[in-house]
Amino acid sequence: MKCMVDVDKLNKDFFLHTQGEAKIPVFKDFCLKLEQGESVALVGPSGVGKSTLLRLLYGNYKTGSGKIMVNHDGDAVNLAGADPHTVLHIRKWTIGYVSQFLRVIPRVPAIQVVMEPMRVRGASEKVSRVLAGELLTRLRIPKRLWSLSPTTFSGGEQQRINIARGFISTYPVMLLDEPTASLDSDNTESVIEIIKEAISMGTAIIGIFHDEDIRNRIGSRSVKIQPFNNHACSKQLIPID
Amino acid sequence: MCMKDSNHIPLLKVKSISKYYGRRIGCRKIDFELWPGEVLGIVGESGSGKTTLLNCISGQMEPSEGAVWYAGNGGVIDMCAAPEPQRRLAMRTEMGTVYQNPRDGLRMHISAGGNIGERLMANGLRHYGKVRRKALNWLEKVEIDSERIDDIPVTFSGGMQQRLQIARNLVTNPRLVFMDEPTSGLDVSVQARLLDLLKGLVTELDLSMVMVTHDLAVTRLLAHRLIVMKDGEAVESGLTDQVLDDPQHPYTQLLVSSILHP
Known part of the structure; x- marks a missing residue:
């Protein structure tokens, strides 16, 4: 199997200079390997650093030390310490991220928010619009809302816009931060389907899913993150199921 | 998967630019590269050297040291x-x-249409009807009533003047645009429309932008990368979301923690 992400001896501390120079250690020598078409669920108590790990893997947080090797179109690129231009390129083509919150320019219609990742890759307006429409329909966003800005949508609707935006393009690696947290059961089903389809096409997934049933249905290997993770590398990959 | 866009070279290379006003420092040893289609935000408090840096790299001020390729x-x-x-x-x-x-x-004493058409004509467009059509189209894009095409900018509100300025600059599809606090004088609704417009142009035309602003929310939505300046020096730089969500330098942390809605 092709290794897509290889996290090696990752260290991360937060230094809060404006709050009495507080130091918050989050990861020490953390390791994780992710292969093509594999799904990994991060588990552990709230505040342990699950979302922080996803953000580190997306280049959103700065790595203290260690390596995050990403298979970027066949090249092994170290995301930790890569220049911004390279990180943007990796985000455009290799790593997708569905965050918990939607951040958009006010007044931009929902359908355009969903189309954007395709448009950035150079897809035509027409093709992007059709694909965005299909995803929005699957996620039960009524057509009358497509032309409205999602800033006024409900939490669940915003989350679905975020999911549609994340899955409209195919990424070899997807990071999912509680993608079904504010969805009803029907929509949760649709999202699970969409995730499973992506995996069957070879996408590797690292996600946070609080519901054990969802973890099982996606077929995830669980990786437990310990409170201030200071174990040696080999002890990090403990499947709990 | 087509990833051919990786072979571009930087549009702008700024090498160790410094500007001294006598013994005072305007900006010191600033380095960065700007790639096609990229928006760079320069943030920092007033007096930190943002505008000096912008003037040096946009050819409007001669730097004391350094080069801009x-x-x-x-x-x-x-x-x-x-x-x-x-x-x-x-x-x-x-x-x-x-x-x-x-x-x-x-x-200020030439009509709005004339302001927009000037660069088009300077670049060789001679057909008056076409110039006027383009001007009308751009007035609409920046949400200025087309009836105002023959009015002079002194009769416009501050926000309208700013939008007209943006239309005047973008009408010729430039590759690189420098903006100094472009949205600070606009009311919020127009600001959003303008951000959307600028973002669309950046994507469609591979437009690159260097934008000086004190509004971190604007940079989050528009800039790919940020340079944080303090006392003339770049104290931190990186991807916009990384700088805003995981700021490293004490000054950046102070800046980010001081805003209401980042």
Whole structure:
């Protein structure tokens, strides 16, 4: 199997200079390997650093030390310490991220928010619009809302816009931060389907899913993150199921 | 998967730019590269050297030290050392500047349509009907009533003047636009429309932008990368979301923690 992400001896501390120079250690020598078409669920108590790990893997947080090797179109690129231009390129083509919150320019219609990742890759307006429409329909966003800005949508609707935006393009690696947290059961089903389809096409997934049933249905290997993770590398990959 | 866009070279290379006003420091040893289609935000408190840096790299002020390499349609030129005509040509046809004060960027006693059409005509468009149509189209894009096309900018509100300035600069599809606090004088609803417009243009035209602003929310939505300046120096730089969500330097942390809605 092709290794897509290889996290090696990752260290991360937060230094809060404006709050009495507080130091918050989050990861020490953390390791994780992710292969093509594999799904990994991060588990552990709230505040342990699950979302922080996803953000580190997306280049959103700065790595203290260690390596995050990403298979970027066949090249092994170290995301930790890569220049911004390279990180943007990796985000455009290799790593997708569905965050918990939607951040958009006010007044931009929902359908355009969903189309954007395709448009950035150079897809035509027409093709992007059709694909965005299909995803929005699957996620039960009524057509009358497509032309409205999602800033006024409900939490669940915003989350679905975020999911549609994340899955409209195919990424070899997807990071999912509680993608079904504010969805009803029907929509949760649709999202699970969409995730499973992506995996069957070879996408590797690292996600946070609080519901054990969802973890099982996606077929995830669980990786437990310990409170201030200071174990040696080999002890990090403990499947709990 | 088509990833051919990886082979571009930077549009702008800024090498160790410094500007001294006598013994005072305007900005010191600033380095960065700007790629096609990228938006760079320069943030920091007033007096931190943001505008000085912008003026140095946009060819409007001579830096005390350093070089600015621009890879334009006519090959790579050093904006600080190239012959004046070559520099002027690049500035007129491939670059645009939107000033903080619209009065610096507009001809206040020429009609709105004339302001938009001027650069088109300077670049060779002669058909009056076409110039006027383009002007009307751009007025609509920046949400100025088309009936105002023959009015002069002194009769416009501050926000309208700013939008007209943006239209005047973007009408010729420049490759690189410099903006100094472009949205600070606009009301919020227009600001959002303008951000959307600028973002669309960046994607469609591979437009690059260097934007000075104190509004971190604007940079989050528009800029790919940030440079944080303090006392003339770049204290931190990186991807916009990384700088805002995981700021490293004490000053950046203070800046980010001081805003209401980042």
